[in-house]
Amino acid sequence: MAAARRLVLVPVHVYRSAISPALARRCKYEPSCSAYAVEAVTRYGILRGLVLTTWRVLRCNPWSHGGYDPVEAQRLFAVCARS
Numbered sequence: 001m002a003a004a005r006r007l008v009l010v011p012v013h014v015y016r017s018a019i020s021p022a023l024a025r026r027c028k029y030e031p032s033c034s035a036y037a038v039e040a041v042t043r044y045g046i047l048r049g050l051v052l053t054t055w056r057v058l059r060c061n062p063w064s065h066g067g068y069d070p071v072e073a074q075r076l077f078a079v080c081a082r083s
Contacts, residue, residue: 008046012037028066033057039071048077 012034020034027033036056041049052074
């Protein structure tokens, strides 16, 4: 399964090494969207990681406030505590 995760993250690594250095920093969030993608896929697996990454990229737009938004703060796949 680790090989599949690495394969899914190849486009992110290509973006980080070939495209991102040529552009000015545009991500309004910390960590950057590419770092968020790597952590989300590593932590939650391919399907959930890609869902979280897609949601993050959609939120990263000129009208968002941005700010600190770590993967562990996501609520989409949060486990509800039963009392």
